Amino acid sequence: MNKKKFILTAKDVINLEIKALQQLKKSINNSFNDAVVQISKCQSKVILCGVGKSGLIASKIAATLASVGTPSFNLSASEASHGDLGMISKKDILILISNSGETKELKNIIQYAKRNKILLIGIVSKKESVLYKASDIKLLIPIVKEAAGIVPTSSTTSQLALGDALAIATMKYKKFGKLDFKKLHPSGSLGAQLKTVDDIMITGTNIPFVNENLKSSKALKILSEKKLGILVVRDKSKKTNGIVTDGNIRRVSQKNPNFQNLLIKEIMTKKPVSIEKNELAVKALSLMNSRKITSLVVFDKKKPNITIGVVHVHTILQSNIS
Numbered sequence: 001m002n003k004k005k006f007i008l009t010a011k012d013v014i015n016l017e018i019k020a021l022q023q024l025k026k027s028i029n030n031s032f033n034d035a036v037v038q039i040s041k042c043q044s045k046v047i048l049c050g051v052g053k054s055g056l057i058a059s060k061i062a063a064t065l066a067s068v069g070t071p072s073f074n075l076s077a078s079e080a081s082h083g084d085l086g087m088i089s090k091k092d093i094l095i096l097i098s099n100s101g102e103t104k105e106l107k108n109i110i111q112y113a114k115r116n117k118i119l120l121i122g123i124v125s126k127k128e129s130v131l132y133k134a135s136d137i138k139l140l141i142p143i144v145k146e147a148a149g150i151v152p153t154s155s156t157t158s159q160l161a162l163g164d165a166l167a168i169a170t171m172k173y174k175k176f177g178k179l180d181f182k183k184l185h186p187s188g189s190l191g192a193q194l195k196t197v198d199d200i201m202i203t204g205t206n207i208p209f210v211n212e213n214l215k216s217s218k219a220l221k222i223l224s225e226k227k228l229g230i231l232v233v234r235d236k237s238k239k240t241n242g243i244v245t246d247g248n249i250r251r252v253s254q255k256n257p258n259f260q261n262l263l264i265k266e267i268m269t270k271k272p273v274s275i276e277k278n279e280l281a282v283k284a285l286s287l288m289n290s291r292k293i294t295s296l297v298v299f300d301k302k303k304p305n306i307t308i309g310v311v312h313v314h315t316i317l318q319s320n321i322s
Contacts, residue, residue: 013147020154023142040173046072050097053152061163068171077105095121099155101129192320198277201309217260230295233268240307242268
């Protein structure tokens with residue numbers, strides 16, 4: 001076979017799948033809304049099941065739902081009839097995936113769901129099928145042309161896309177945000193990018209606080225001891241009024257040989273660049289880069305004038321955030 005024909009075959013397969021997705025997009029209706037609401041309200045688990053290639057799609061959808069805050073798992077259709085039906089409780093939601101809707105391995109599961117009044121969502125292509133008729137919520141996928149006429153490709157692409165759409169819509173309905181997502185993805189590069197300022201900031205006695213009426217000579221010693229290149233200047237009510245950096249010291253010392261006798265409030269930079277503790281650390285890094293600084297003071301939005309931490313560029317880079 002001419003190698004150029006491989007490329008044509010690839011494009012033909014992709015075009016078939018694109019067409020299938022376009023058909024799917026047009027078919028989305030209120031049943032999708034009903035499914036999202038029920039999944040979002042589920043107080044137990046969402047269980048997905050399919051046979052063959054649809055079973056693999058079920059596994060992926062279950063993993064996606066779980067990753068965005070909806071407890072889910074994939075049930076083996078063949079094992080279900082040999083005891084694994086016991087994994088399904090009456091408060092669960094069951095999502096069965098089958099292109100034909102007539103797969104024999106699913107029939108026992110359908111009967112079990114109906115007998116125990118378990119909510120059944122069917123993802124299926126044929127209205128006359130057992131699965132379609134039995135489903136409480138029917139998600140009908142258009143009948144599509146498969147690659148080579150027989151290989152499950154366009155249909156499984158549609159199933160996967162519909163599952164992704166369900167997961168994201170459910171996530172938005174439940175207002176599952178970045179902070180929630182971070183809790184479920186603590187490791188790897190994704191976990192690093194989802195770290196917040198609160199996760200990495202310097203806190204407690206490690207914050208280089210100084211009173212605004214402290215002499216510069218004493219403040220200079222604290223600056224050297226803390227080794228952060230920054231001092232956070234507060235008044236007697238512990239409100240942050242400014243910061244002093246190595247740069248401040250250099251500039252003032254060049255202009256005033258007696259700068260060590262000055263009060264720290266006379267040389268500080270007022271209104272320091274700050275960031276809220278729940279912002280992503282990557283945003284803190286971006287802010288530092290744009291302002292050409294190496295540290296930010298951190299606050300809680302409930303008390304914006306009180307510093308609760310300091311985040312340094314070195315800490316961010318050591319956390320593999322870029």
